[in-house]
Amino acid sequence: MRPYIICHMLSSVDGKIDGPSLRAVTGSGEYESTGAQLNGDAWVCGRETMQRHFAEDEPFVSKSKRPAGPRDVYVARRAESYAVSIDTLGKLRWSNGDIDGDHLICAVSERAPEDYLSMLQKKGVSYIVIGATSVDLPQAVSQLSEHFGIKTLLLEGGGHINGAFLQAGLVDEVSILLVPGIDGRHDIPAVFDGVSPSRKDAVPLKLKSVEQRKNDALWIRYKVMKQQQ
Ligand SMILES: NC(=O)c1ccc[n+]([C@@H]2O[C@H](COP(=O)([O-])OP(=O)(O)OC[C@H]3O[C@@H](n4cnc5c(N)ncnc54)[C@H](OP(=O)(O)O)[C@@H]3O)[C@@H](O)[C@H]2O)c1
Numbered sequence: 001m002r003p004y005i006i007c008h009m010l011s012s013v014d015g016k017i018d019g020p021s022l023r024a025v026t027g028s029g030e031y032e033s034t035g036a037q038l039n040g041d042a043w044v045c046g047r048e049t050m051q052r053h054f055a056e057d058e059p060f061v062s063k064s065k066r067p068a069g070p071r072d073v074y075v076a077r078r079a080e081s082y083a084v085s086i087d088t089l090g091k092l093r094w095s096n097g098d099i100d101g102d103h104l105i106c107a108v109s110e111r112a113p114e115d116y117l118s119m120l121q122k123k124g125v126s127y128i129v130i131g132a133t134s135v136d137l138p139q140a141v142s143q144l145s146e147h148f149g150i151k152t153l154l155l156e157g158g159g160h161i162n163g164a165f166l167q168a169g170l171v172d173e174v175s176i177l178l179v180p181g182i183d184g185r186h187d188i189p190a191v192f193d194g195v196s197p198s199r200k201d202a203v204p205l206k207l208k209s210v211e212q213r214k215n216d217a218l219w220i221r222y223k224v225m226k227q228q229q
Contacts, residue, residue, distance in 0.1 A: 002141045003042070003153040007162050007191075008035045008175040015190040016183035017159055025181035027215040034177050034219050040154035042082035042144065043102070046161030047092060050085045056093040062113035069110050071129040073147045074121060079103035082148060086135050086161055090116035097124035105148065107140045109133060137168045159189030166203060167195050171224050174205060180216040 010031045011017055035043075051059075068090075076097055083102040085092055090112030097104050105126040108116070111133060120127050126148070130139045144150040155165050165171050176191065205222035213219050 001145050002138070002170070003145050003150045004172050005141065005153045005155055005165065005170050006038050006040065006173040006175055007155040007165070007171050008038060008040075008177075009157055009162070009191045010177045010179065011191050012179060012181045012183040014182050014184060016185065016188045017157060017191055018183060018185075018188045021183055021188075022179055022181055025215065026177075026179045027213065027217060030213055030215070030217060031177050034175065034213070035154060035156075038152070038154055038175060040152045041080065042084055042105075042148070042150045042152075043154040043156045044084035044086060044161070045156050046158050046164075047085070047087045048160070049156070049158045050087065050092050054083075054099050055085075056095055058093060059091045060093040060116055060119065062090075062115050064113060064115045066114050067111050068108075068114040068117050068129055071110075071117065071127075073129075073143055074117070074127045075147055076121070076124045076126040077103060078148065082144075082150060084144065084153070086137075086140070087112070088134050094120070094123050094125055097126070105144070107135050109135050137165060137170055141170060157191075159191060159193030163192045163194040166192050166224075167199070173208070173224060174220075174222045176218075176220045176222075177213070178218045178220060 081102045082105055083099040084105045086107050088109045090108045107128045109131045128143050130136045204225040208221040208223050211219045
């Protein structure tokens with residue numbers, strides 16, 4: 001049992017995802033309004049994206065430095081919609097348990113410090129501790145389904161967490177808002193990034209729909225075909 005997972009991203013024509021560089025060629029609110037049509041009851045982002053856009057500026061610094069080890073899932077509360085952060089070592093600092101009205105769930109590995117988990121409890125943040133050295137993504141999404149009732153999860157970047165979900169066979173659908181701009185910079189992450197170099201073949205997709213949007217953007221939806229692991 002796991003949620004249906006749709007990767008929803010804003011992308012330049014060359015597959016780059018640096019939001020600020022694409023602002024001038026993106027219609028206002030288009031990423032959000034296309035995303036809303038996907039009817040997710042949760043969205044998930046990697047640590048870099050959470051740090052850049054949503055968490056407190058200063059990272060969490062552990063006093064005890066004692067790894068938490070295996071822990072039960074902590075459900076601070078159930079909600080209608082959730083924001084999920086994938087943060088291996090428990091670095092992100094949060095001021096409360098909500099992001100724009102979505103209840104926050106932090107997925108961390110057993111290496112996250114125990115005082116990090118205490119901080120999350122104090123702030124009313126739910127958490128999942130899963131994976132000895134890194135967050136076990138298949139298990140994490142199963143727990144989102146089991147403990148929080150999440151049915152449709154929107155995977156919203158950045159490129160490296162998207163690549164990790166893809167590599168784990170956890171992406172069912174790709175939803176790209178392709179905007180009329182070219183980035184071209186080498187170091188900017190792509191929609192899917194960091195996948196093992198041993199993977200030689202592209203993951204096959206099947207077109208579900210394509211819609212022309214304002215400002216010459218295209219909203220393209222693909223179903224991910226069964227992958228060879
Ligand atoms: N255009 C869009 O729609 C869109 C959407 C979102 C973000 N963005 C942009 O994307 C950029 C950030 O992307 P990014 O690729 O650098 O970072 P990211 O995917 O947001 O985060 C990557 C981090 O997630 C953590 N992580 C935990 N488990 C992981 C796993 N199994 N595999 C991979 N990573 C894992 C790692 O941090 P640890 O060191 O903690 O393990 C890793 O460094 C930002 O510029 C942001 O603005 C664009």
